[in-house]
Amino acid sequence: MTERTPSDRGALQRRLHDDMIDSIDEELEMEIDDARMDDLIREATDAATRDMDVDRRFYFQELLRLQGELVKLQDWVMERKLKVVVLFEGRDAAGKGGAIKRITQRLNPRVCRVAALPAPSERERSQWYFQRYVQHLPAGGEMVLFDRSWYNRAGVERVMGFCSDDELEEFFRSVPEFEKMLVRSGVILLKYWFSITDDEQHSRFLMRIHDPLKQWKLSPMDLQSRVRWEQYTKAKEDMLDRTHIPEAPWWVVEGVDKKRARLNCIRHLLSQIPYQEIERDPVVLPERVHNPEYYRKPVPAELYVPRYY
Template sequence: MAKTAKTAKLPRKVYNDEILRLQAELVKLQEWVKAEGQRLVVVFEGRDAAGKGGSIKRITEYLSPRVARIAALPTPTERQRTQWYFQRYAEQLPAAGEIVLFDRSWYNRAGVEHVMGFCTHEEYSRFLHQCPIFERLLVEDGILLRKYWFSVSDAEQQRRFEARLDDPMRRWKLSPMDLESISRWEQYSQAKDQMMVYTDIPEAPWYEVESDDKRRARINMISHLLSTVPYYEVPPPKIEMPHRPAPSGYVRPPRQTTLVPDVASDLF
């Protein structure tokens, strides 16, 4: 069956023009966050290979790493396992004038930990109870919290896994846990549906992104994010380039360091 105009893959030229425009708006958003002392948290969740990482890269491409930070936490240490579950995530929350993008978040407990048996039923149940409370506290304290779930079909996920397997530059993205998710597709579906029942709350609703077309998903997600934040363009400070002073007669000594070889000259 031929794709309709609505689901056809977004043309690259259209995508490139629009993503650049949106990235310019993200820079304005960044300056507003700094000027107003806002705290913005964006949560990226979804199945493996759903396109979360690519969207995060496009968002941060032109932003200052001093303002926009990616939080992608590793497996908890033995000490962290004894802490309150949300504690290590709370440590990553932004201060005034900062943006934090969670490449997976506290929702690990409702997804992979629950499905793979890495947490107990009691810990899972406690998470579903505490998560809405935790997020309400964040919003009540003034944090702008946005949560995005990237949805990908089983066929498209399979195609992306196979593409990673055949690409030495992206093979590192394919972990044993990713492959395990293929055989546990329905269990992950059930976990996601249960998670939404408990955590799709008015104060911090979930927004779902259809991501079989990565270009379309990035455009839709970034556009939506921008539409939910009341940012405005902050006038940049006036900067004048200083005049370069005339040479004073200083003679530099011969170079003491080792010069990097000019291998680029061998390319043409």
């Protein structure tokens, strides 16, 4: 094995440092996006009435620590062939997507994936209601995060009149049995409801209206959720009351402060699945084989992306 010189070791340390900074920058990019949102909210609301965000230094330190634990959990799920399902529900703009991003940010997408289903097709509407969700359930060694789930029926479908009263009642009769069946089959099922206030949702919607990078997030259904706030409240209360079961309880995440909501949700998720760090054999990088007959052909200049930056 070729011995590295101090110069080589120094270069490697610089590369490792740069790679670590680049990894942290992924989170900083999302934080910059959050900062733009906060600035717009302050323009639309009285800043004096809003609590200050959790200290950014503490937030970054704790988020990275928790993400490190999520990696350990991922290894444990793979090692023990666990099947994990996490449901994220809540009002529009409640922060579900931001929490999901931070959970999946450092994980292997082949192990931890997100299921965000579109509106059902005509064919799907004729199927058993849970059928289109079942195909997204995990195999052993997988985690699936549902960005909205079968609880659409208890929320948007109910409020917007997309299901009949009979269909709604059948859902409430079926869902406890469906979830008990999942748990009996070995699925670890966690259900989170992200809770925000009327004023906070109003502020976040104003931000989306004034932010060209986020206007795409506003759908006609989102706008109707403002008109029908009280109907959604009643639907949420009924849902929590009728589907909070010992085998699959609901957990409410206070979401007005986005950063605290993310940290609290991740920490709680970790606490619900007993896991241990998997011991791994040290990884040794093999020496690259040099073949004296190997010749690397030059790449034609026209194939390169123009270097504008």
